[in-house]
Amino acid sequence: MTLSIAHLGPPGTYAEQAALAYLDLHSTPSTTLRPYASIARTIQSTAQGETHLTIAPIENSIEGSVATTLDTLWQCSDLQIRQALVLPIRHVLIAQTPNLQKIKAVYSHPQALGQCQRWLATNLPQTTAIATNSTTEALQYVQADPSAAAISSERAAQLYELPIVQRTIQDHPDNCTRFWVINQQKTADLPPVIETDQTYTSLAFSLPANQPGALLKTLQIFAERSINLSRIESRPSRRSMGDYVFFIDAEISAEQTTFHSALEQLQASTEVLKSFGSYPLVTIS
Numbered sequence: 001m002t003l004s005i006a007h008l009g010p011p012g013t014y015a016e017q018a019a020l021a022y023l024d025l026h027s028t029p030s031t032t033l034r035p036y037a038s039i040a041r042t043i044q045s046t047a048q049g050e051t052h053l054t055i056a057p058i059e060n061s062i063e064g065s066v067a068t069t070l071d072t073l074w075q076c077s078d079l080q081i082r083q084a085l086v087l088p089i090r091h092v093l094i095a096q097t098p099n100l101q102k103i104k105a106v107y108s109h110p111q112a113l114g115q116c117q118r119w120l121a122t123n124l125p126q127t128t129a130i131a132t133n134s135t136t137e138a139l140q141y142v143q144a145d146p147s148a149a150a151i152s153s154e155r156a157a158q159l160y161e162l163p164i165v166q167r168t169i170q171d172h173p174d175n176c177t178r179f180w181v182i183n184q185q186k187t188a189d190l191p192p193v194i195e196t197d198q199t200y201t202s203l204a205f206s207l208p209a210n211q212p213g214a215l216l217k218t219l220q221i222f223a224e225r226s227i228n229l230s231r232i233e234s235r236p237s238r239r240s241m242g243d244y245v246f247f248i249d250a251e252i253s254a255e256q257t258t259f260h261s262a263l264e265q266l267q268a269s270t271e272v273l274k275s276f277g278s279y280p281l282v283t284i285s
Helices: 015-024 038-046 067-075 110-115 118-121 137-145 154-157 216-221 257-269
Strands: 005-007 031-036 053-060 079-086 092-093 107-109 128-131 148-152 163-167 174-184 199-207 231-237 243-248 272-283
Touching: 005 015, 005 038, 015 031, 015 053, 015 079, 015 128, 015 174, 031 053, 031 243, 038 067, 038 079, 038 107, 038 174, 053 067, 053 079, 053 110, 053 137, 067 199, 067 231, 079 107, 079 128, 092 118, 092 154, 107 110, 107 137, 110 118, 110 128, 174 199, 174 272, 216 231, 216 257, 257 272
Parallel strands: 005 031, 005 053, 079 272, 107 128, 107 148
Antiparallel strands: 053 174, 079 174, 092 148, 092 163, 199 243, 199 272, 231 243
């Protein structure tokens, strides 16, 4: 079987780097990387059986969660998280001119622009920041316009043979992004999971009614069992104003009896409950 992995494209994105890092961990001999134009399409490709795995960004240490990943995962069925990867992010400024004063516009993915906003305000106050679908897509504007610059990766600059004007422009030196490796629950013959001492279980749920204390009651289920929640986030359900879906990362394996007990009680307290499974986290050096 040739393993197919979906990632945000074009080639040169950080999602592709995460996919390559995943392959390095597993030494999978027969693999096809498939770039897609949006994060939503990558996840949908796995849900629809076009690809075996998706590598999707879920959270950045500076800019926070990637809403598209959360929303698409909620909308799709029968998907689970197989692994989490933490990838260091080192942004570079790419432009045809080394003179920063001649740069009029900076293109990149919204997350990358946010991760470099302080550097941009200090060094390129005259420029307009323009969002693109990916950090690599931004390079087409540099190729077409000598007054344009892009925030992307060093690997992308090398792939497209474009000059790097400035390295390490992210606002915090320890900038990193967490990626989820996602697959269909019924998919077989996938590479084995790399086990670590950090195991998480991710859930999402909606509540039957918008009432005072409704969310508190669900969180107490975990507190009463001493289950630590490393992340909780709300996203609009898109049904009505003030109606939300809640995403939770719990620092526990779904195989533990304590978690089974919590899940049973949570099932009775929620309208829709989705468990995306347990997975270990691997940090890429």
